[in-house]
Amino acid sequence: MLYRGFTQEELEQEYSPSSMIGGDLTPYLASYSALSAQARSEIRMQENRSYGDSPTQVLDFFPAPGANAPLHVFIHGGYWQALSQRESAPMAPVLHENGQAFATLNYTLAPDARLGQMVDECRTALLWLASQAETLGFDPSNITLSGHSAGAHLVAMVMATSSKAFAQAGLRVRNVILISGIYDLVPICLTSVNDPLQLTKVEIHDFSPCLNLPAPGPRYRVTVAERDTPEFIRQSRDYAELLRKAGHSVSFDLQKGKHHFDIIMPSGTFLSSRTD
Template structure:
């Protein structure tokens, strides 16, 4: 089980991918100079970075990073904004507190709060609050999926604020994750498996879903993605797959770097059909 979920060991040059994320994010910050960082909660880690579109009333993408809920910052993923900014989106990159300092349910709560902040404030950053889309990678795919299950009325919002989701190489059932090497940091309980596994919580939804994964992912990650998509479709929902040839768990995010990148185009297709 550990081998199938150890995505770092599954690629030959894992440190190079992370270095590239950081380097490309630094370039993005230099090119897109209108970057704004704001707090969406009461703790230091509850912050997000907004890259406003140059166009008023632009569609909005909220991006949630991965790292097994215990690694990374939104700043490391600013490169996600590059292609979408060229495509005239306002982009929001979310940072959240990490395990073991906080639990997965608390991280879910924080991500939901970041989306609520976006819905209430993004018009000040040339974003259209009626056209919010969400994407997440790896653990961020889980968190994005959990955001679609939110009762937004508890936040003073309508329940249709998310207009589409792109779930990338995600984790949608926590039960097998709880049996792996990451469990000591995550402390996943039986109750959390039931309450925080999107695969087990799928309901009829008007939100269109694209589930993306790389052809070079481990079997466990491919299975998680396929099972989530199948559950979504069985509920009568609009769901499709994007299998990226020759992409692994880390290289797949390169699809955000240009306006015609495969992940940029996936978000554009959600926006076009919403």
């Protein structure tokens, strides 16, 4: 028994979200790509803006219809080893119609980067955005930060490690939306997901959100798909409860009929938090 009474085979299945949809991700990845391409064609936007020196340190920015708008920033999933900002803008038109600017971040993937570097890159991207707020036309004191799957993990860790840097930059995250995320890395290191990550004991401790809670301030929404695996649902529920006990404003919800891969399709997932 490896973790919480699971066998190796059971643990692999619990941490394989595709096991809930028959194992074929292809239609959903194709939808992400097509909807993102459609968003780029419909909205005048800025592609591959560099926030650092590496070719992987880029983001796509979709301006709001009006000036001084709220900004929504999204960090994509892919188990820290797949996808990019290019496939991660299906929600851009919905947010644009809602009067928000939108940025979708790219970061260096495993095995070329360790988790700490990914967290640092996401923080750096947010600080770069804050430094460009006047030029880009958004309000840096009115940020919503969201992430899906591994992206939710990165969002949680950015929030746990960046309060001082954000305050100094005049960046205020008012809302955090965590979607079908991972908040405890212990089971990850026991599955094949760890092959490109090669997590150390120190990394498992230092980059598990359940062990590194942020300071209170933003409003948190922890959401997960009804058709996620039981372990993904448990991790989300447990993390929401940890936030609540730590004094955060937090809600938890299970999205009926959704699974791990369609929960980020254009929907109320990204419009459930205040932007005022």
